[in-house]
Amino acid sequence: xxxxxxxxxxxxxxxxxxxxxxxxxxxxxxxxxxxxxxxxxxxxxxxxxxxxxxxxxxxxxxxxxxxxxxxxxxxxxxxxxxxxxxxxxxxxxxxxxxxxxxxxxxxxxxxxxx
Amino acid sequence: xxxxxxxxxxxxxxxxxxxxxxxxxxxxxxxxxxxxxxxxxxxxxxxxxxxxxxxxxxxxxxxxxxxxxxxxxxxxxxxxxxxxxxxxxxxxxxxxxxxxxxxxxxxxxxxxxxx
Numbered sequence: 001x002x003x004x005x006x007x008x009x010x011x012x013x014x015x016x017x018x019x020x021x022x023x024x025x026x027x028x029x030x031x032x033x034x035x036x037x038x039x040x041x042x043x044x045x046x047x048x049x050x051x052x053x054x055x056x057x058x059x060x061x062x063x064x065x066x067x068x069x070x071x072x073x074x075x076x077x078x079x080x081x082x083x084x085x086x087x088x089x090x091x092x093x094x095x096x097x098x099x100x101x102x103x104x105x106x107x108x109x110x111x112x113x114x
Numbered sequence: 115x116x117x118x119x120x121x122x123x124x125x126x127x128x129x130x131x132x133x134x135x136x137x138x139x140x141x142x143x144x145x146x147x148x149x150x151x152x153x154x155x156x157x158x159x160x161x162x163x164x165x166x167x168x169x170x171x172x173x174x175x176x177x178x179x180x181x182x183x184x185x186x187x188x189x190x191x192x193x194x195x196x197x198x199x200x201x202x203x204x205x206x207x208x209x210x211x212x213x214x215x216x217x218x219x220x221x222x223x224x225x226x227x228x229x
Contacts, residue, residue, distance in 0.1 A: 034217070043118075043205050044157070044218030089157065101170070102218055103145070104157040 001091035002093050003027075006105030013112050019077035026071065030092040035064065035075050038087045040068045047088070048075070059066070081113045116140070120206050126227045130189035133196040135224045138187055139207030147218065148181055148191050149205040163189065164211070196228045205207075 006023045014104045023033075034049035050057045050073065055087040057064045063076040077084055090105040119138040127133055139146050148160040161171040165185045168179075172183070178197070181188040195199055203223040 036220075041222070043207070043222050045220065046217050049217070101159065101162055103159075108158045 003106040004090060004103050006090050006108060007016065007105065008108060010109045011111070013080045013110065015080065015082060015110055015112055015114050016113075017080050019080045019084065019110055019112070020074060021088055021090070021110070022072065022074045023091050023105050024070075024072045027094060028071070029094040029102075032093045033064070033073050034091050035062075036089045036091060036104075038089065038107075040086075044089055077110075080110075082112045082114050083103070085112050118208050118219055120204075120224050122221065124225045124227075124228075126229065127196055129197055129215050129228055130195045131198045131228075132192065132201075133226060133228075135191040135226070137189045137191070137221060139189070139206070139208030140210075140219055141187065142206035143210045143219075144186070145173060145187050145209045145211055147205075147207040147209075148189070149207060149220075150222070151203045151205060152201075160167055160191070160204075175228035176178060193226075194227075198228045201227050 004025045011019060015092060018032055032051055032108040034048045036044035037047040048059050048062050048064055050066050052068050053068050063079045066073045088108045088110055091102040093102050118140055121136045129220045145164050147162040150160055158173055161181045162169055166186055168184045176221045179193055181191045203225050205220050205223045207218045207220040
């Protein structure tokens with residue numbers, strides 16, 4: 001069964017701190033790893049994504065680190081802001097011909113205190 | 115630019131009633147997904163369509179759930195009869211298969227409460 005395990009379930013960080021969320025997967029066929037951000041009352045929205053041919057991808061304050069041998073990837077939010085408070089989901093999919101089907105992690109509720 | 119449009123946004127119904135959720139995907143997208151979100155189970159894929167054809171419905175909980183996509187711009191998810199345990203947020207999402215990655219765009223969800 002395809003699974004993506006995510007931790008921690010919740011995270012509280014002070015403004016300006018670094019938020020780190022971790023995910024692990026089992027299916028070696030996964031080749032696309034996005035992170036989605038969800039605000040209350042809204043649908044998830046793509047934040048940043050990575051493919052396994054690189055070990056790191058950075059977009060502004062958001063960075064994905066990818067460890068193919070360990071089958072793990074993580075999201076780092078630098079200089080965390082109260083506006084980053086949301087639920088974050090890691091996900092994975094296998095193959096561009098799979099219909100973009102994503103398997104999601106359990107989610108991490110991030111709270112950034114001012 | 116219009117994203118994925120879902121209706122109704124909120125629905126409260128009595129146990130045993132039929133519920134129909136509707137979705138209009140982003141124009142030009144050829145893959146459509148129905149997800150269910152609950153506190154206990156997170157985001158679960160119920161069914162997905164590719165070019166209007168159901169590809170995988172293994173996530174549909176039971177026969178009470180059915181989904182259709184009669185054309186490229188419309189899909190429905192029906193629950194008949196509804197039960198309290200069906201209370202959840204149901205998301206429709208769409209994507210365009212391609213070389214750039216599998217970005218899925220979600221609607222804002224239909225919040226279903228079955229009492």
